[in-house]
Amino acid sequence: MTAFWLVKSEPSKYAFSDLERDGHTTWDGVRNAQAANYLRAMRLDDLAFYYHSREELAVVGVAVVTRKSFPDPTDPTGRFSAVELSPKQRFEHPVTLGEMRANTALAGMVMFRQFRLSVTPVTSAEWNVILAMSRGDGG
DNA sequence: GCCAACGTTGGC
DNA sequence: GCCAACGTTGGC
Secondary structure: OOOEEEEEEOHHHHOHHHHHHHOOEEEOOOOOHHHHHHHHHOOOOOEEEEEEOOOOOEEEEEEEEEEEEEEOOOOOOOOOEEEEEEEEEEEEEEEEHHHHHHOHHHOOOHHHHOOOOOEEEEOHHHHHHHHHHHOOOOO
8 A cells, every 4th residue: 555755855955847857766864763764664665745935835745665775874873764755646746735724624734733843644635635736626 | 054853882 | 860052944
């Protein structure tokens, strides 16, 4: 069963366009225990919304997990994990944080409750709502 | 750029 | 094991 996630990145550091250019990337450097637990739960073919934090504040596309979690090569302690992500789809219409906040179907999203986590789970219902919003048909 | 939220660290 | 200080994140 495919699981759904939301990953955050500052576009000035690594934007969705960078992922599209590179074809795939190692999603490493996560140093928060809770976010690391979510990373470890990711499986091949899981899908993740790609959210631009700080500068754009919108989900701009979808990435797919192309390698399940493995020890983060940038973590000398071996405590943290990484996955590999590849671009799957760029949204026709980015879904902004404001639009997500305004949609009551998304009120329970983990990203609102723990806004600093760089990796959060998304329910299948939330996933479908945001996908619909990205197509402009109202969610 | 500021600062609130909140996880982590370290002195005791 | 408590908790103040510190560092990081991300909305504004």
